[in-house]
Amino acid sequence: xxxxxxxxxxxxxxxxxxxxxxxxxxxxxxxxxxxxxxxxxxxxxxxxxxxxxxxxxxxxxxxxxxxxxxxxxxxxxxxxxxxxxxxxxxxxxxxxxxxxxxxxxxxxxxxxxxxxxxxxxxxxxxxxxxxxxxxxxxxxxxxxxxxxxxxxxxxxxxxxxx
Numbered sequence: 001x002x003x004x005x006x007x008x009x010x011x012x013x014x015x016x017x018x019x020x021x022x023x024x025x026x027x028x029x030x031x032x033x034x035x036x037x038x039x040x041x042x043x044x045x046x047x048x049x050x051x052x053x054x055x056x057x058x059x060x061x062x063x064x065x066x067x068x069x070x071x072x073x074x075x076x077x078x079x080x081x082x083x084x085x086x087x088x089x090x091x092x093x094x095x096x097x098x099x100x101x102x103x104x105x106x107x108x109x110x111x112x113x114x115x116x117x118x119x120x121x122x123x124x125x126x127x128x129x130x131x132x133x134x135x136x137x138x139x140x141x142x143x144x145x146x147x148x149x150x151x152x153x154x155x156x157x158x159x160x161x162x
Contacts (some may be wrong), residue, residue, distance in 0.1 A: 006124075012016035014045055015128045018145045020107065022130040023108070030136030031106060037132070037143060050144040052129070054103055061099050064141070073148055099129065101137045106131050112149075124149055 021041050025032035039046060039092045046067025053062045061088070074086060083092040094113060102109040109129045126147045131139040 001059075004015050008037060008149055009151060011126050014048070014147060015110065015126070015145055016127060018042055018045055018049075018143070019130065022108070022143060031131050031133040031139065032138070033134045035134075036133050047145060049060060049144050050146065052142040052144060053098070054140050054142065055100075059096065059100055059103075061096070062141075070146060073146065099142065102129050102131050106133070106137065106139050 009030070015039055022032060025036045034051070035156060039049075042049070047067040049065075049067045049069065051064040053064045054060060057127055060082055062082045063078045063080065066074070071077060078086050083095050091113070096110055098111060108131065109127075113125045113127060126149055128145045130143045132141040133139050134141075
């Protein structure tokens, strides 16, 4: 995996920065929409940022945009791909369940996921997914940020802000 290194504390600060940006876009309890997002507001995070389209009936998710820092994590370009095209079946099911929770609650999600499915069991993704809604209520997209943390050495990886 060819990605830049940082520290876990830096990865957490990047997540906090994106969450603060997203929170600042909320108005009267309504979710921000994709149209509200200006990448200039979090420019240094862009290599680890993704946008995920929400599909319903049946529930599915498609990566609309993936930052260049994620190429090494996923072994290539994932823009335009659905969960089942990116992950092993077990990893895709993990992500589907996590993303379904965000859609159902219209609340941000944060967690971690092992990269064992990519043959890198010593590494894990520290992820953040923030719901977006064109109508302010029904989640139709998510803004995400991924940091990869090397468990063996304690380093964080994933773009300049990881």
